[in-house]
Amino acid sequence: MFTGMPPWGWISLATSTILVCWQEFRIFRIGRESKKREELFQIVTENAADMIALVDVKGKRLYNSPAYKRILGYSAADLGETSAFEQIHPDDRFKVLEAAQQARTTGVGQKLEYRIRHRDGSWRVLESVAGTIRDEKGEVTKLVIVNRDITERKHAEERAEHNSFHDTLTGLPNRRLFLERLQNLFNRKQRNPERQYALLFVDLDGFKVFNDTMGPAAGDQVLAEMGRRIGSCLRDEDQVSRTGKDLSTHNAVLSRMGGDEFTILLEDLKDPSDAMRVGQRMLAAISAIFLVEGRELRTSASIGIALSTPAHERAEELLQEAEVAMRRAKALGGSRCEVFDEAMHTRAIGKLKLEAELRHALEKKQFRLHYQAIVNLKTARVEAFEALLRWQHPEQGLISPYKFIAAAEDRGLLVSIGRWAIEQACRQVCEWNAAHDRSDVCIAVNLSARQLADGDFMNGVGAALRSNTIDPACLHFEIAEKVAGGDPRQTARVIANLKKLGVGVILDDFGMGNSSLITLPQFQVDGWKIDRSLIGEMFTDRAAAEVVELIIFLARKLNMTVTAEGIENAKQRDRLCELGCDLGQGFLFSQPLEAEAAGELLRQPLRTQVAAWRH
């Protein structure tokens, strides 16, 4: 019966079990009669892990091994009348027929993959090879098919394939797939440039700080949620269909580029303003309240938009432009959309240069501190100095913090610069107190949001205090009201830790942020420093005057020290003195000065002013 056995190479493709079996057969074919071989075939097939089937040339089942039935969820009785062919996936039937035909004519089957229905209705993927069995006349009468269930392997391969093009957190296409699609679109539009497309680059505002503070699990939650929200903006009106988790269609592709960056390709824009409309919708969706670990939080994003033009020579140019526009949106305060233009390009190049230069400046120790006196308005005595950062540029001279501080903060450099500033300021005040036989001169250092979120911040403060043997009460930190309100819980935690050390904390630029009176008590600070714009407008804007009065009144009620910043003339000073403001700072008393010049102010108290304002 088992004539025309296929060569063993054929079977080795499928299974080692059957390979052994086949070698056995060859031995039997040489020395024993067919009955014995039949028995052996049966023993091997009944025990093989692979699925072995015997069918006639019309596909009728003659035999199915126990593994075959078990893997497809059948008992022996169940399978009896079912047609093997009908169980095969309709899309795979043709190739199975073809392979069977080939095996019949050549006697050698091809390795083949096809899907077959499990009893529960699901599809199993099988890898199989077929061999022929001929009768005495040499006619092929039966096919032996050896199948291996490779469903799990196939799924794993599909998952790996999906993951290499998709972001596992959001399920969205990743950078690689996005770039591929951008390139395809670019190629197509090169041939057919009349329809415009746009690239939107979305970057969440302050995500790094959020992630550092709340932890990566909360960060992941936010990213997944934001991915969904951005996707929903595309789905509603831009006819984006959803295939699995892949938000892509003929006219919009949303991807996660990495970190907190998402990109969207909008095809076939009727009007460039459509891209702006989509961007605005995304801003609204992103800024809605979300819940993380039971807390209600809100975030915002900066969105850059680049529109396709015939001038683009490479697909990536569009991506670069959208990123530049996004950075512009961020520089303008975030929570906005900006469309790329040429002026941005020039500015972006300048900014890149600035970042590189800042790193260099840190290495080359080009940062300096200048000190501005803080004066007791009742006694005219200099009680403290505010340490203000400057960049001593080798070619451009002294650079104002306004020109570089945002970039340094944005790139995380302000943490290192800030740490240096704390150490330097402590050393300086230690020196002044010693030189002027005082122990009460204080130093105020400004803090940035990144420093508040820096896990190593308190260690830096402790180290600066220890190495300079200064009374912790002589060190004050100024936290701008806007910075403090960024993550109020974190701010409150840092303030509490500083208080434990005995260090003073002041809310800077007070009256200009958005802290409400209800949230203020959670910051256990020692004082408020009234924003200089309010002082500047005291005599020109009634509302400003009233806010100043109210702040001083409240501070006195709450037993807080109140400092007025930006005092430029005697009129302002006198009015503030009248209102009961404790301390004053401004050009009227002194500009920010180098350490030596500032120290001189301790030697010669501000007699001129005293005479003027003490009637």
Ligand code: C2E
């Ligand atoms: P700020 O902390 O509010 O510092 C006060 C700013 O007001 C200083 O500007 C000071 O020169 C200026 N000012 C003082 N008196 C007057 C006045 O009478 N009239 C006018 N028009 N301005 C006056 P500066 O030094 O340019 O610093 C600007 C800002 O840069 C600071 O505002 C602070 O937010 C930031 N900054 C400075 N140094 C540091 C630092 O070491 N770390 C951090 N994180 N930020 C810093």
Ligand code: MG
């Ligand atoms: Mg300040």
Ligand code: MG
């Ligand atoms: Mg200020």
